[in-house]
Amino acid sequence: MFAPTHSAYLLVSHGSRDPRPQQAMNSLADLFRQCLGSRNHVWRSPFSAAADQVGVMTATLELGPLPLAQQIVQAGEQAAQQGYRQLQVVPLFLLPGTHVMDDIPQEVAIAQTRLGSSIQVVLTPHLGAHPGMVRCVRSRLARFPQAAWILLAHGSRRSGANAPIETLATQVGAIAAYWMTPPQLEAQVQRLIEAGHSRLGVVPYFLFEGTTTDAIADKVQALAQHYPTLALHLAAPLGPDPDLADLLMDLALVPA
Template identity: 25%
Template sequence: MTTPPALLIAGIGTRDERHAAAFQAFVRELAARHPDLPVAGGLTGPGSHPLSDAVTRLVGEGVTRFAVVPMTLIPAAPPRDGIAAALAQEAERHADASFASARPLGPHRTLLSLLERRLDEALGNRPRLPSDRAETTVLLVGDGSPLPEANAEVHRAARLLWEGRGFAGVEVAFASLAAPDVASGLDRCAKLGARRVVVLPYFLFEGDALERVRQQAEGWGLAYPEVEVVSADVIGPARELADLVMDRYEEVADTSERAGFSAEAHAFAHPDAHADVR
């Protein structure tokens, strides 16, 4: 029997220690749930818990094949940046290792269900009438990216969240790097007639970005008391999120077994080989 590849969970680098700690706690929990599978995780770029340390540790334990699951909701960056570039560097550092990467996590139906749960929790998690949702507008807040394609994925998630769930509407805002910001997003909701708005962060883990979004929403709500503004929680390290990561792992592991890991390693060592490494 062929030994399965290790699971390498890759996140975008951050100087936000709370976010980094939440990411690493999620990795540890996933490893504990799958003791027979080599599991490690790390972040690209600056900050703690670097991806290179996770790869080095597993290579030291004899791992030569990695199935990589990006902990991102949207395509994070062009191939020369972010996770793809970090994996290319690891392929160069560890010539005997091979890497195959899964798709971003969002907007998967599992995540949409978790977002819906966060909405219900924010609204009190009590039995509600259909009219309650019909009178509620959702402001889905993404991280924001300089890439229009990445921001478009947040709009796609908003549309999928709105379909069939009975909310008055689902609008989009961004925490940084893209327009509209939270205040402008709430302005739009109010102009569309909203009297209750749930500000729903499209983030995997808590951190400074979440606090900024909440502060901006609270400030806007104080200025416009005629609109009820409610802040929801992040997706968080729910069991369903862990299951989705494992689904992505199995998908890329099975596909790469059929195609061969050596071709994937070449793609990461030479990012120009694919326009979209996912």
């Protein structure tokens, strides 16, 4: 396991033109920083502006002011100046799609080459790989009992990338649907209606509210109007909360 000593952290999300995901990521970064600061064994840089500051920064893969590799370089340079020896890059992604398996590792490799030996850049597992995601999803299902649930994820066309979603859906007693790939939401709603269910719940397997979750809400409303006798409940996306911050703590302490 990695020792957390002398590590700074860079949380990487997809990026969006909608300001809400970045605001939510900043909130999650604050929660993560609080978790790190509460651990007595976490090292705090003597060069930080505040005595209790722990190095947690954020970046985006797309739609950022700079390419991700350059954002990592800037974070690494800042961390090295503050006395950190290691920068852990934590992907805030739920699926092992192309971004997680190809794009981010490539950007990390470019950044490490540019940074040289000034600081070690370590890529942790992505957030969706943590087994604790089962607990996070179950907590949302428990708020609306006696429903058949659909776990609605973004979906990936990469071979095998949706398999963890199918597994997660089975573990929480739901069926999977995808926003971008089949089977999509409407088909799975129809499947459950044909199976005799009259109370359905949809839990968006997305980290933060944004344009996609808005579109999901519109779709669920349209389905409710199309099936007026169906009780259709839409849960909130995961959002920044202490449970997710705890999962990030685990990811920051295990090797990639």
